Amino acid sequence: MNYEQALAKLAAAGQEHVMRYYDTLSEEQKEALLSQIETTDFSVLSYLGQNKGEMQRGKIGPLAAMQIEEIKEREQEFRSAGLGAIREGKVGAVLLAGGMGTRLGSDDPKGMYNIGITKKVYIFQRLIENLLDVVREAESWIPLYVMTSDKNHEATTAFLKEHDYFGYNSEYVTFFMQDMAPACDYEGKVYMEKPWKISTSPNGNGGWYTSMHKWGVAQKAISDGVEWLNVFAVDNVLQRIADPCFVGATLLNDCAVGAKVVCKCTPDEKIGAICTEDGKPSIIEYYELTDELMNAKDEQGNLAYSFGVILNYLFRISDLERIREKKLPLHVVEKKIAHLDQDGVLQKPDKPNGCKFEQLVLDMIHELDSCLPYEVVRNKEFAPIKNATGVDSVESARELCKENGIEL
Numbered sequence: 001m002n003y004e005q006a007l008a009k010l011a012a013a014g015q016e017h018v019m020r021y022y023d024t025l026s027e028e029q030k031e032a033l034l035s036q037i038e039t040t041d042f043s044v045l046s047y048l049g050q051n052k053g054e055m056q057r058g059k060i061g062p063l064a065a066m067q068i069e070e071i072k073e074r075e076q077e078f079r080s081a082g083l084g085a086i087r088e089g090k091v092g093a094v095l096l097a098g099g100m101g102t103r104l105g106s107d108d109p110k111g112m113y114n115i116g117i118t119k120k121v122y123i124f125q126r127l128i129e130n131l132l133d134v135v136r137e138a139e140s141w142i143p144l145y146v147m148t149s150d151k152n153h154e155a156t157t158a159f160l161k162e163h164d165y166f167g168y169n170s171e172y173v174t175f176f177m178q179d180m181a182p183a184c185d186y187e188g189k190v191y192m193e194k195p196w197k198i199s200t201s202p203n204g205n206g207g208w209y210t211s212m213h214k215w216g217v218a219q220k221a222i223s224d225g226v227e228w229l230n231v232f233a234v235d236n237v238l239q240r241i242a243d244p245c246f247v248g249a250t251l252l253n254d255c256a257v258g259a260k261v262v263c264k265c266t267p268d269e270k271i272g273a274i275c276t277e278d279g280k281p282s283i284i285e286y287y288e289l290t291d292e293l294m295n296a297k298d299e300q301g302n303l304a305y306s307f308g309v310i311l312n313y314l315f316r317i318s319d320l321e322r323i324r325e326k327k328l329p330l331h332v333v334e335k336k337i338a339h340l341d342q343d344g345v346l347q348k349p350d351k352p353n354g355c356k357f358e359q360l361v362l363d364m365i366h367e368l369d370s371c372l373p374y375e376v377v378r379n380k381e382f383a384p385i386k387n388a389t390g391v392d393s394v395e396s397a398r399e400l401c402k403e404n405g406i407e408l
Contacts, residue, residue, distance in 0.1 A: 001038035003030075013042035014188070021195035021344065029196035036198055044181050044357040045188045047330045058278035060293060062304040065261050065274065065373035066249060074249070081251050082244030085228065086138040092221055093131060093142055093242050094212070094231040096311075097124075097156060098149030098178040098202040104388050109152035111234045112159050115385070115394055115401070117408045123385065124159070126237040126406075128166040134242045141172045142242050143226060145217055149178045149202040176215035178202045181357040183337045191339035191354060199339055204358025205233070205311065206328050209320050222317060229320070231361070233311040237397050238383040238404065241312075246374050250314045256368040257281070258314040261307040262378040267294045271308030272362060274373045281371030283309055283362035307373055310382050313361065323367040328359045380404060 001009075003022075010016050018037065022030065071078070085091050101110040111124035128144075135141055148156045157175055160166075165173055180200040182190045191199035208231060212218040221229070228250075230242050239260070240246070250258030261274055272283040284293070289305065296304040334352040341347050365371055376382070383400040387393040401408055 001034050003034065006034050006037040009037060009042075013045065015042060015190055017189060018192065018198060020192070025196050033196040033198075040182055040198060040200075042182065042190075044330055045184055045190070047332055047357060048184070048186075048188045048355060057284070057288065058282075060282075060284055061276040061279075062296070062298055063274050063276045063281060063371065063373060064298075065307045065375050066253075067375045068377060071245065071249065071375065075245055078245045078248035078252065080248065082246065082248030083138050085247055085251060086134065086142060086242060086244060087140045089140070089143075089225045090227040091142060091242050091247055092145060092226040092229050094145045094147065094208060094229050095127065095234060096147050096205055096208055096231065097234040098147055098152065099234065100151055103386060104394060109148075109156045109159070110385075111156065113385070113394075115237065115398060115408060117398065119408070121408050122163075122166075123234060123237055125163070125166045126401075127232075127234070127239075127241065128168050130239065131241045132167060134240070134244060135168075137244065141169050143221065143224065144168065144173050145212065145221070145229075146173065146175050147178050147208055147211060148175055150180050150200065151202070153177055174217055174220070176212055176217045178211050179207050179214070183335070183354055183356045185354045191337050193339065195340065195344065199337055201335070201337075201356045202358075204331065205361045206359030206363050208361070209315075209324060209364070213324060218317070218320075222321075227317055228314055229317060230312070230314045232313075233384075235385045236310060236312070236381075236383060237385065238400060239310065239312050239381050240376070246376075247314060249374055250372050253372050255370040255372040256316050256319040257365060257370070258372045258374050259283075259365065260310050260312040260376050260381065261373045262310055262376060262382050264303075264306050264308045267303060267306075269308060271310075273305040274307050274309055274371070275305060277366055280366055281368060282366040285362070307375065309362075310376075310384070311361065312381075313365070315364075319368055320364075323364065326367055328363040328367075331358045331360055332356075333358055 097111045099110045101113045113123050114120050181203040183199045184190045193199040270286045272285050275284050298304045332355050335356045336349045337354045338348045383397040384392045385397045
């Protein structure tokens with residue numbers, strides 16, 4: 001894209017200010033900016049008037065989970081089916097690792113954060129060790145697909161290589177990058193991160209399969225015989241990955257997707273609840289739950305929306321392929337966005353100053369016809385690290401790791 005073409009695209013989107021510093025840039029920087037303008041989808045900015053409270057939801061109803069008691073009774077059956085699928089090379093794992101450790105006070109990728117006390121134990125390390133447990137049980141390597149982002153790809157790949165993938169066979173590790181979306185102020189004007197770079201952020205956890213396909217990784221997985229993908233978040237250091245029992249339960253129930261869930265601590269816990277929406281599986285975010293839904297009871301007198309998702313899903317690839325071309329809703333999220341001010345000075349705000357645009361995995365679930373909510377023991381599989389201290393923090397995760405006999 002040349003200068004005139006870039007200017008025309010910016011003008012059509014009302015973003016001419018992006019060229020404010022153009023005349024001061026080196027040739028290399030000019031090329032980088034023109035390239036970014038060419039690949040940036042400014043149409044997402046049209047969603048700015050829609051906030052999370054305005055997303056139209058259908059009729060919400062409860063979706064029963066397979067609970068721990070039933071899982072224990074059928075564990076041998078499920079485990080056998082799951083191990084069989086893993087040994088046949090039908091199961092892959094997808095690590096969503098596009099985020100940074102900003103909320104933990106780190107400038108590194110989140111997976112590089114050290115949660116150790118007496119020794120170094122990294123988030124990436126804990127996750128890979130969990131996956132290695134299954135590799136040893138199945139006596140078979142599981143393809144691991146790692147999604148990075150524009151902000152952390154080089155650091156992540158270098159870190160894992162430096163640490164020899166924490167014992168994982170590098171031949172089974174494949175990287176791909178998450179799509180990015182521009183970040184803007186409340187008037188819809190994109191922020192500049194550098195004089196030659198528009199401020200962007202990863203486009204949410206719902207775009208992972210589209211990105212995987214764009215990089216040719218999904219096609220390779222399919223040609224290798226992979227039929228199921230266990231997608232999981234980077235920040236839960238206790239979760240079981242490619243869990244044979246979970247895999248087997250989802251397969252034997254012939255569901256398009258399995259979703260690991262935990263029993264909520266309180267009705268208003270800040271965690272998405274598994275449900276149905278217009279008769280199809282869905283997830284309702286905690287901030288969307290009305291008091292009526294929050295306290296609704298099922299036929300047994302239990303809370304109807306008592307199971308929360310932990311962002312650990314098993315998707316059937318054939319169903320992902322079917323919905324891949326469908327455009328998922330974009331969610332507008334208020335965030336603190338670092339940017340250049342009018343004088344070209346980098347500002348790091350201490351409160352939200354604009355919006356980012358994200359696709360969410362919950363919208364993928366709703367596109368599918370069947371879902372198995374699969375309950376796991378909370379204190380054995382749910383230790384999210386979202387904050388430095390307090391709830392869902394490094395501190396709480398350390399305590400849970402120790403409780404489970406994991407040396408830190």
